[in-house]
Amino acid sequence: MLLLVGLGSLFGCSSPGFLPGSGRxxxxxxxxxLIDQASATSRVPRTLIAAVISAESHGDPSAISRAGAQGIMxxxxxxxxxxxxxxxxxxxxxxxxxxxxxxxxxxxxxxNVKLAVAAYNAGPGAVxxxxxxxxxxxxxxxxxxxxxATESR
Numbered sequence: 001m002l003l004l005v006g007l008g009s010l011f012g013c014s015s016p017g018f019l020p021g022s023g024r025x026x027x028x029x030x031x032x033x034l035i036d037q038a039s040a041t042s043r044v045p046r047t048l049i050a051a052v053i054s055a056e057s058h059g060d061p062s063a064i065s066r067a068g069a070q071g072i073m074x075x076x077x078x079x080x081x082x083x084x085x086x087x088x089x090x091x092x093x094x095x096x097x098x099x100x101x102x103x104x105x106x107x108x109x110x111x112n113v114k115l116a117v118a119a120y121n122a123g124p125g126a127v128x129x130x131x132x133x134x135x136x137x138x139x140x141x142x143x144x145x146x147x148x149a150t151e152s153r
Contacts, residue, residue, distance in 0.1 A: 025059030026072070026091055034092055038099035044106065048113065049099050051149035052120060055142060061091040073098025117146045 025031070035053070039046040056074035057063035069076050071085075071094035080088045083097035102120060109115035109127070118134060119127040121142045126134040133143055 023060060023062060025057075026061060031059055031091070034095045037092075038095045041096065042099035042103040044099050044102045045150070047150045048102065048117075048146070049095065051146045052098065052102065052117070053095070054149060055146050061089055061094065070094075071098075075101070113150070114143055114147060117143050 026034075031053070035046050035049050038044070039049055042049075053059055053072055056069075057072050059072065061072040063072065063074060064070050065074060067076070070080065070088035072091050073094050075083070075085060075088055075094060075098055077088070079101055080094070080097055083100050085093045085097035088094050088097075102116060105116035105119045105124065106113065108124065109119065114133060115127055118132075118139050122134050122136055122139040126136070126139070133140060
């Protein structure tokens with residue numbers, strides 16, 4: 001199964017930028033293997049992990065946002081550290097950390113995927129303060145794109 005098939009309409013992270021390097025997505029077979037491994041370990045559906053990766057970086061492990069999010073799942077440095085990601089540009093580490101974070105968000109929001117995805121984008125504090133999906137256009141569009149991608153699989 002190819003990761004990026006059907007996800008081409010998703011946009012990358014909202015403030016894209018790239019480290020010197022490839023600036024290209026990983027090959028699909030390697031990326032799919034990493035997603036399958038992370039899904040099995042974190043118990044997060046592979047379709048959700050794949051949709052977040054596509055929305056965040058289009059599968060580019062060298063992606064960096066102006067806000068400082070790094071790697072294929074666009075982890076902020078504090079989040080990466082919290083989840084044991086030493087090198088955020090190592091796709092295996094980044095996907096493992098991002099998937100563990102998604103798992104914890106899904107637990108926090110009692111399985112509500114929309115709230116977990118909103119928290120992945122805007123932060124749990126913003127979701128908690130809004131008592132739902134925050135009223136940020138970027139976050140609302142992000143949630144819609146990720147959910148649509150997971151439902152189309």
